[in-house]
Amino acid sequence: MSKPDTVIQNATWRGESHDLLLSGGAVLELRPSAGGQEYADAEIVDAKGMQLLPALIDVHTHLREPGFEWKETVATGLTAAAHGGFGTVMCMANTDPVNDCAAVTEQMLDKARAAFPQGGPRLFPIGALTMGLKGRELAPMGELRDAGCRAVSNDGLPVENSELFRRAVEYASDFGLTVIDHCEDPHMALGTGINEGVMSARLGLKGQPTVAESLQVARDILLAEYLNLPIHIAHVSCRESVELIRAAKERGVPVTAETCPHYLMFTEEAVEGYDTAAKVNPPLRPAEHVEVMRQALRDGVIDMLATDHAPHAAHEKEEPFSQAPNGISGFDTALSATMQLVDKGVLEMDHLIRAWTTAPAKAFGLPVNTFAPGDPADFVLYDREEFWVVSPGSMHSKGKNTPLSGQTMLGRTAALYVEGRRVV
Numbered sequence: 001m002s003k004p005d006t007v008i009q010n011a012t013w014r015g016e017s018h019d020l021l022l023s024g025g026a027v028l029e030l031r032p033s034a035g036g037q038e039y040a041d042a043e044i045v046d047a048k049g050m051q052l053l054p055a056l057i058d059v060h061t062h063l064r065e066p067g068f069e070w071k072e073t074v075a076t077g078l079t080a081a082a083h084g085g086f087g088t089v090m091c092m093a094n095t096d097p098v099n100d101c102a103a104v105t106e107q108m109l110d111k112a113r114a115a116f117p118q119g120g121p122r123l124f125p126i127g128a129l130t131m132g133l134k135g136r137e138l139a140p141m142g143e144l145r146d147a148g149c150r151a152v153s154n155d156g157l158p159v160e161n162s163e164l165f166r167r168a169v170e171y172a173s174d175f176g177l178t179v180i181d182h183c184e185d186p187h188m189a190l191g192t193g194i195n196e197g198v199m200s201a202r203l204g205l206k207g208q209p210t211v212a213e214s215l216q217v218a219r220d221i222l223l224a225e226y227l228n229l230p231i232h233i234a235h236v237s238c239r240e241s242v243e244l245i246r247a248a249k250e251r252g253v254p255v256t257a258e259t260c261p262h263y264l265m266f267t268e269e270a271v272e273g274y275d276t277a278a279k280v281n282p283p284l285r286p287a288e289h290v291e292v293m294r295q296a297l298r299d300g301v302i303d304m305l306a307t308d309h310a311p312h313a314a315h316e317k318e319e320p321f322s323q324a325p326n327g328i329s330g331f332d333t334a335l336s337a338t339m340q341l342v343d344k345g346v347l348e349m350d351h352l353i354r355a356w357t358t359a360p361a362k363a364f365g366l367p368v369n370t371f372a373p374g375d376p377a378d379f380v381l382y383d384r385e386e387f388w389v390v391s392p393g394s395m396h397s398k399g400k401n402t403p404l405s406g407q408t409m410l411g412r413t414a415a416l417y418v419e420g421r422r423v424v
Helices: 074-084 102-115 141-147 162-174 198-203 210-227 239-250 261-265 287-299 334-343 349-364
Strands: 006-013 016-023 026-032 043-046 051-054 056-061 086-091 122-128 151-153 178-181 231-233 255-259 379-389 408-418
Touching: 006 051, 006 379, 051 349, 056 074, 056 334, 056 349, 074 086, 074 102, 074 408, 086 408, 102 122, 102 141, 122 141, 141 162, 162 178, 162 210, 210 231, 210 239, 210 255, 239 255, 239 287, 255 287, 255 349, 261 287, 261 334, 287 349, 334 349, 334 379, 334 408
Parallel strands: 006 043, 056 086, 086 122, 122 151, 151 178, 178 231, 231 255
Antiparallel strands: 006 016, 016 026, 051 379, 379 408
């Protein structure tokens, strides 16, 4: 075995103290700590008291640039991602101009390189499924793939035309791209930001029913099964969608799905008082749906987690509920929030690691660290004892819009390494 150039000593892995040996930006070995062990010529980092985790992967984010730099930029978004423990990020195409050509993809990647010239979180843009996200003409997927995209999506403007969507899935597969679909019937209370039910009635707001999501989930599953081609379903939020996905997987349909931390943590009650910080699309659901989502993640019916990081400027969220934009800023809080679910026994550590690392890597062909020899040395040192308050001052994203604002969190990223180099 070659000699390590860096050794992370005394980090906690699966409840025991371990040393992580690195060489040339890759994992050399993860071994139980042995007192008195010396590593000649290696940089030694004492990580005693730190939890060791593989760096997280986020397959659904909004970095806003180009076009909406007052909400977020590639630089600020990736900085927030790094402080949140994310080593790899995929960002959606709903920019201005839309990411429907190589020039926009390359601009995003140039901005990422400029922000972290020595190397930072990896960025993989998601190309537009249709030109301008208008749902009329397919985007040039080969060009987008060659420029650096790993997936394509129409994001928050779901394609209503099933024939066009079918052709998009076929076309994407020719270039090894996976289609990510925001499942929402475009005629059923599109983007209202509140669930149709008791809370929407109490507040006098038009709500969106769960069936608005699950109808489109059913369509996508039928197409994936008919074509035998993969489709990835974004931000699943309700029981009906989970039931459809579970049955599809039992039949061997090549469908994968994600949910977000907020669908595991909050119910529709969070929008009480017209709280726009909790306005998100799809909307937060009643408690029974939250428990179904938790079980689905534990079972692997929901493959992975994603933040759907959607930063907005403060003044935008200060509008009346019906006019305020949907979205939660998630990079800064995602790992702390899901670690709290582990601490409460809602999830196990294996669920967290699978949902944030191996499952997204498998679905989209992304680099991942399993701590096997040769894996990229992408990892987090996580301080499980740090108390911090979620506030504008403690968040690195430009977007401070989160229903966790003001809450005290236990545990936070102390360091992120990507390919063996400390980023934060």
